[in-house]
Amino acid sequence: xxxxxxxxxxxxxxxxxxxxxxxxxxxxxxxxxxxxxxxxxxxxxxxxxxxxxxxxxxxxxxxxxxxxxxxxxxxxxxxxxxxxxxxxxxxxxxxxxxxxxxxxxxxxxxxxxxxxxxxxxxxxxxxxxxxxxxxxxxxxxxxxxxxxxxxxxxxxxxxxxxxxxxxxxxxxxxxxxxxxxxxxxxxxxxxxxxxxxxxxxxxxxxxxxxxxxxxxxxxxxxxxxxxxxxxxxxxxxxxxxxxxxxxxxxxxxxxxxxxxxxxxxxxxxxxxxxxxxxxxxxxxxxxxxxxxxxxxxxxxxxxxxxxxxxxxx
Amino acid sequence: xxxxxxxxxxxxxxxxxxxxxxxxxxxxxxxxxxxxxxxxxxxxxxxxxxxxxxxxxxxxxxxxxxxxxxxxxxxxxxxxxxxxxxxxxxxxxxxxxxxxxxxxxxxxxxxxxxxxxxxxxxxxxxxxxxxxxxxxxxxxxxxxxxxxxxxxxxxxxxxxxxxxxxxxxxxxxxxxxxxxxxxxxxxxxxxxxxxxxxxxxxxxxxxxxxxxxxxxxxxxxxxxxxxxxxxxxxxxxxxxxxxxxxxxxxxxxxxxxxxxxxxxxxxxxxxxxxxxxxxxxxxxxxxxxxxxxxxxxxxxxxxxxxxxxxxxxxxxxxxxxxxxxxxxxxxxxxxxxxxxxxxxxxxxxxxxxxxxxxxxxxxxxxxxxxxxxxxxxxxxxxxxxxxxxxxxxxxxxxxxxxxxxxxxxxxxxxxxxxxxxxxxxxxxxxxxxxxxxxxxxxxxxxxxxxxxxxxxxxxxxxxxxxxxxxxxxxxxxxxxxxxxxxxxxxxxxxxxxxxxxxxxxxxxxx
Numbered sequence: 001x002x003x004x005x006x007x008x009x010x011x012x013x014x015x016x017x018x019x020x021x022x023x024x025x026x027x028x029x030x031x032x033x034x035x036x037x038x039x040x041x042x043x044x045x046x047x048x049x050x051x052x053x054x055x056x057x058x059x060x061x062x063x064x065x066x067x068x069x070x071x072x073x074x075x076x077x078x079x080x081x082x083x084x085x086x087x088x089x090x091x092x093x094x095x096x097x098x099x100x101x102x103x104x105x106x107x108x109x110x111x112x113x114x115x116x117x118x119x120x121x122x123x124x125x126x127x128x129x130x131x132x133x134x135x136x137x138x139x140x141x142x143x144x145x146x147x148x149x150x151x152x153x154x155x156x157x158x159x160x161x162x163x164x165x166x167x168x169x170x171x172x173x174x175x176x177x178x179x180x181x182x183x184x185x186x187x188x189x190x191x192x193x194x195x196x197x198x199x200x201x202x203x204x205x206x207x208x209x210x211x212x213x214x215x216x217x218x219x220x221x222x223x224x225x226x227x228x229x230x231x232x233x234x235x236x237x238x239x240x241x242x243x244x245x246x247x248x249x250x251x252x253x254x255x256x257x258x259x260x261x262x263x264x265x266x267x268x269x270x271x272x273x274x275x276x277x278x279x280x281x282x283x284x285x286x287x288x289x290x291x292x293x294x295x296x297x298x299x300x301x302x303x304x305x306x307x308x309x310x311x312x313x
Numbered sequence: 314x315x316x317x318x319x320x321x322x323x324x325x326x327x328x329x330x331x332x333x334x335x336x337x338x339x340x341x342x343x344x345x346x347x348x349x350x351x352x353x354x355x356x357x358x359x360x361x362x363x364x365x366x367x368x369x370x371x372x373x374x375x376x377x378x379x380x381x382x383x384x385x386x387x388x389x390x391x392x393x394x395x396x397x398x399x400x401x402x403x404x405x406x407x408x409x410x411x412x413x414x415x416x417x418x419x420x421x422x423x424x425x426x427x428x429x430x431x432x433x434x435x436x437x438x439x440x441x442x443x444x445x446x447x448x449x450x451x452x453x454x455x456x457x458x459x460x461x462x463x464x465x466x467x468x469x470x471x472x473x474x475x476x477x478x479x480x481x482x483x484x485x486x487x488x489x490x491x492x493x494x495x496x497x498x499x500x501x502x503x504x505x506x507x508x509x510x511x512x513x514x515x516x517x518x519x520x521x522x523x524x525x526x527x528x529x530x531x532x533x534x535x536x537x538x539x540x541x542x543x544x545x546x547x548x549x550x551x552x553x554x555x556x557x558x559x560x561x562x563x564x565x566x567x568x569x570x571x572x573x574x575x576x577x578x579x580x581x582x583x584x585x586x587x588x589x590x591x592x593x594x595x596x597x598x599x600x601x602x603x604x605x606x607x608x609x610x611x612x613x614x615x616x617x618x619x620x621x622x623x624x625x626x627x628x629x630x631x632x633x634x635x636x637x638x639x640x641x642x643x644x645x646x647x648x649x650x651x652x653x654x655x656x657x658x659x660x661x662x663x664x665x666x667x668x669x670x671x672x673x674x675x676x677x678x679x680x681x682x683x684x685x686x687x688x689x690x691x692x693x694x695x696x697x698x699x700x701x702x703x704x705x706x707x708x709x710x711x712x713x714x715x716x717x718x719x720x721x722x723x724x725x726x727x728x729x730x731x732x733x734x735x736x737x738x739x740x741x742x743x744x745x746x747x748x749x750x751x752x753x754x755x756x757x758x759x760x761x762x763x764x765x766x767x768x769x770x771x772x773x774x775x776x777x778x779x780x781x782x783x784x785x786x787x788x789x790x791x792x793x794x795x796x797x798x799x800x801x802x803x804x805x806x807x808x809x810x811x812x813x814x815x816x817x818x819x820x821x822x823x
Contacts, residue, residue, distance in 0.1 A: 030714075031705025037366050037443045040712065040724065041732070044742060046446040047713070053441040080441075083359045083497040092513060148545060156549035163550045164352075164541055165515050261541050263514035271514070275358065276705050 007300070011293045018289040019071070022282050023064055032056055033080045033276045054080050067282070076286070077279040079272075086283040089268060094287065096166055096264035100187065100256060101249040103180040107188025108195050108249075109242065115192075116199025117226070123204055131196060138193025143252055147186035147259040154182060164261035183260045187252050191245050198241055202234035236307050243299030247292045347534035349804075349823050351816070352547045352556040356514055356540040361497040362483035363435045366443040368725075368814055371480030372560075373538060375815035376519055378483030378502030379526075381409055381428070382474060384728055388584075388637065388811040390478050394423060394503065404469040404766050411460045416524040417486045418501045425462040429454045430487035432464070444481040469764045471771065475729035479813055505531040505819045514540060519818075530819040551576055551799045557823050558800040558807050560816075564622035570799055579798040580624070584726025584812040586633045586733075587621060587679070589686060589789040594749040595718050597666055604786035606656035607719075608646035610693040611686055617792045620682035627792040630779040631724075631733075634793045635811070637768075638730040640776040645783060653693040663694070668718040670697040673707040679721045682791070686721070712747045721791075726812035730775050731763045737787065738778070750787045 034050040035042065051057050070077055076086035119131040155163040161182050167175035206212065207230060215225045254266030265284050272280030303310045357370035362378055365371075381395040395409040415423035432454050435442045452467040466473060476482060489501055500508055503526065506519035519536040539556070541547045548566050550556040552573050562570055562578065571578055589611065591598045598604060617625035626634045629644050646652075657663060668690075672683040680701055687697040697719065702711065710716045727733045736746045738759030745751050758778035765771045783790075800807050806820040 029705065031703075031709040034443075035708045035713065036705055039366065039708065040722065041366075041736075042708070042713065043446065043736065043739075044713070044744070046443075049445070050441070050443055053438050081358045081365075083361060083364050089513070148543070151546060152549055156546075156553045156555075159553055159555070163546060163553070163555050164539055166512075258542055259546070261515065261539070261543070261546070263512055267514045271358075274704065 004297070004301070007297045011290060011297075014293050015286060015289055019068075019282060019286055020064075022285045023067070023278070026276070026278050026281060027060060029276075031276055033278070036274070036276050037081065067279075071286075076283040079277050079280050081275040081277045082280070086279050089280065090265070090283050090287055093263055093265045093268050095168070096262055097250065097253050097257070097266060098291075099169065099176070099180055100183050100253045100262060100264060101246060103184035104188035104191065104249050104252070105242065105246050107184045108191035108245065111189070111192035112195030112199050116196045117203050117231075119196070119200045120203035120207060121226075128200070131200065135193035135196045138189050138196075141190065143186055143190055144255045144259050146189065147183065147256055150182045150186050151259065166262050166264075179262075183253075183256045183262060186259070187249060187256045190252075191249065195238065195242060195245070199234070199238055202237050203230060206230045206234045232307070236303060239302050240299055243295055243302065247295055250288055250291060348537055349533045349535065349818065349821060350537045350539065350555065350557045351818075352539050352541040352550055352559045354540070354542060354544075354547070354560060356517065356538075359497040360500040360508070360511075361495075362481050362485075362502075363431075363440055363442045363444065364497060366481070371813065371815050373517055373519075374480050374483060374500075375504070375810070376506040376531075376536065376818055377500045377504040377508065378480075378485070379415075379504055380478055380480070380482040380484065381411075382478045384478055384811050384813065386808070386811060388635070388728065390474055390728070393478075394484055398474075400766065404471070404764070405466050407464045407466070407473065408457070409462050409464070411462065412526060413460060415503050415526040417503050418507050418522055418524075419486065419489070421486050421488060423484065423486075423503055424459040425456040426459075426487045427484055428462045429456055430490045431483075431485045434485065434490050435481065442481070444479075447476040447479070447481065469766075471763055471766050472729035472731040475727070475732070478728055480815060506536060509535070516540060527819065532820060532822045533818060536818050548799070551801075554801065557804055558798065560798060560809075562797040562799050564797065567797060575802055577800050577802050577804070579800060579807070581796045581798065581809060582626065582635050583794055583796045584633045584635050584814075585723045586628060586631060586793055587682070587721065587723045587791040588631065589682075589791060590720050590722060590748050591786070591788065592715055592718050592720075592747075592749060593751075593787075594715060595668075597660075597662060597668070598718065600660045601786060602656045602660040603662060603666070604789075605646050606653040606660070606693065607690070607695070608786055608789050609649045609653035609656065610695065611689050611789065612648045613789075613791050614648070615689075616682050616685050617794075619685055620678050621792070621794040622797075624795040625792045626795075628790045630783050631788060631790050632730070632775075632779055633726060636726075636730065638772060638775045638779075640779050642780060642783065646786070650689075650693050657693060657695070665694045665696065667696040667698065670699045670719040670721075671707065671711050671717040672699055672701050672721055673711075674701050674703045676723070678794075679723070683721050686719075715744060715747060715749060723794075726814070728812050730771075731759070734759050734775070734778065735763070737782070748788055750782075750785070752781065752785060752787075755781050755785075755787075 034047055034054055034056060038047055038050065067077065078085050079089060082089060115131050119128040122128055155161045162179055166179050169176040211229060212225060215229055253264055254269065257264040257266040265287060268280060269284035272284060353372060355369045357373045358367050359365050359370060360374060360377065362374045379394050381393060382390045383393040385391045394412055394415060396412045398407060398409045400407055411423060411425060417423065432448060432451060434440055435445055435448050436451065450466045450468055450470040451464055453465045455463045457463050483502060485496060486501055505522055505525045507522050508517060509520040510518040516537055516539045521531050521534050525531065544563055547559045548562060548570060551559045567578065570576060591604055591607065593599055613627055617627060628634055629642050630640055632639045657666065670683055670687060672680045683699050687699050690697045711720050724733060737750055738756035740756050755778050758774050762771050762774045765774060803823055805822045809816055
């Protein structure tokens with residue numbers, strides 16, 4: 001079986017395990033959607049009536065098997081609180097979260113690659129020390145705090161960017177970028193800090209190798225040496241980590257979406273948890289888990305592209 | 314890469330580049346004059362008024378649907394879709410005369426059949442309405458003529474009119490109900506606005522309904538409600554002129570907002586009553602002397618000032634001070650730590666008492682109040698172990714399960730006092746209520762209040778019940794907080810409705 005297909009099939013058990021764990025976890029947590037809907041006005045008889053009407057009184061196993069059956073038909077059910085199909089809710093939000101994560105990654109790489117390479121080339125220079133110090137600071141600043149600072153600075157005090165909200169890429173690319181800029185910075189800078197150190201270390205490591213000396217002694221220009229030889233090798237570990245970090249960014253958007261009022265998966269997931277809306281939580285977790293697994297696959301494939309020595313049969 | 318570029322320099326560069334690339338107008342620029350931008354802390358779950366019980370949903374739904382009757386600024390129920398109504402002497406038959414010529418958004422004219430279909434829909438188990446119980450006393454609904462509908466109740470139920478005025482009493486068109494229309498995403502009502510665009514968790518854009526039954530209303534052409542969870546962002550947006558109004562300002566932000574000449578702070582006494590609730594089923598708290606000692610031990614004025622804002626109004630009964638049923642009695646157990654210690658010693662807890670104090674996580678103010686209460690109780694030898702719990706946990710384990718000694722919570726307003734008190738006097742309820750209070754005399758009074766339609770009689774009945782609850786220290790009322798909303802100075806007639814906390818944009822102008 002081709003490697004890609006095998007890996008794609010491996011996604012299925014991962015997703016099933018995640019789905020089951022989510023399902024069970026939400027059963028253990030006290031409170032259900034009926035309790036939360038009725039709130040402080042709840043009368044015991046009203047609660048049990050609503051539970052019955054919502055089908056919450058049926059045994060766990062029945063509901064789980066039902067959910068699995070629907071999942072096989074790519075139907076994630078209808079949300080009890082929102083009264084809408086979960087797939088529709090997810091489809092509305094997925095592009096937002098993917099946009100934020102990708103934009104944050106772009107910020108992270110856009111900062112980390114040039115700064116990391118420059119720092120490695122002048123190791124222990126003032127520039128290098130500044131980059132190291134800067135990345136230390138970047139790692140220490142909590143994302144949500146940076147988000148609020150950026151927001152108060154660049155959206156409220158000096159209104160260059162919109163305060164809240166999101167515009168779809170297909171509708172207005174310029175607005176899309178404007179809405180994404182601050183969240184992407186808030187989320188991307190922390191990753192940039194981590195990646196800068198990695199790029200620096202990897203490039204530094206390669207620069208010390210014999211082949212670099214050979215290439216230089218052949219009279220190749222510094223830029224050629226760097227681009228043709230050093231980066232090719234140095235970028236492999238960077239790619240791996242960057243791929244994994246994209247996964248972290250997907251998680252990080254949960255916080256950032258809350259700060260910037262972005263209608264993404266993270267907010268949906270949070271709302272689902274607050275409302276104890278099992279189907280929404282499962283749907284959102286499942287989507288994130290699937291994306292994470294596919295991302296790992298993509299990283300593996302990128303290896304091969306970056307380094308011809310790596311092949312998958 | 315000749316000169317030093319730290320990440321921070323890169324940020325500044327990126328900001329400038331993106332701003333230049335996208336080159337849009339500054340985001341803080343004033344919205345067009347005919348668009349009113351309102352920042353609300355969250356969005357509706359669904360726009361189907363009968364499928365939800367969420368305040369956030371009704372805050373939007375109020376603009377899309379109308380009810381038969383509605384509360385005015387003082388909480389008095391006044392005609393809306395019903396022009397007038399009569400009640401039979403036995404309180405069972407309610408006859409409503411509907412307003413003529415009211416149009417639904419899709420063009421149909423309102424008639425008695427719509428009212429009948431709407432209430433039958435909420436009573437239908439398939440609707441799975443969380444608020445079906447409020448209409449449970451309805452026995453039959455008859456269409457007398459196109460503009461007259463007669464509702465017969467199975468038992469006398471004075472709060473019935475109030476139930477109709479709440480958001481879930483919204484009237485929907487019969488033809489669409491019959492077709493199982495999805496009101497949740499495509500609402501059709503008789504309300505002043507229609508939905509132009511709804512992006513979940515982001516915003517909802519409402520457009521004036523030109524066929525609205527009140528001539529000259531609504532005055533705004535468009536209302537853009539943005540869902541902004543971060544309080545700091547809301548305030549920043551108001552001050553920057555991006556929002557025309559925001560739903561709540563935390564009292565710590567008030568000085569900053571008041572200092573800005575372009576905005577106005579609106580102050581409204583809420584219909585909430587915050588309480589410190591003891592669990593009467595706990596051995597120590599079963600003793601009224603201990604509960605009285607707790608009341609003496611807590612400086613309620615101080616708690617209100619520090620946790621809920623200095624303008625909060627202290628209450629000595631379990632009723633908010635704005636309610637027509639509020640009774641003003643002197644504090645029977647004024648702040649007095651010595652008296653508290655004496656009562657505790659008398660009850661046998663002179664050497665100390667340890668209690669568990671559960672605080673609901675989403676309400677920062679209650680948590681702060683809890684910390685103050687903890688310190689105050691400590692001074693009289695009561696160790697309160699605070700425990701912050703998540704909302705779902707609070708509802709199921711604390712409120713429903715009674716797994717606590719003390720807790721702090723706010724009871725929201727109701728258009729009818731029965732809504733607030735029913736749970737504390739319903740003998741059929743097992744367990745009786747979250748504080749496990751059981752006083753047959755009070756239960757009788759609450760039942761009598763529900764069955765009495767004469768307002769003066771009702772006031773007397775409820776006054777007696779409230780006094781008895783205070784005497785028993787059913788719970789320790791803290792008080793009623795004040796809500797602060799913010800608008801641009803030019804905004805007129807922006808308001809939140811009494812007790813049901815929804816916003817009414819019909820008269821608003823900017």
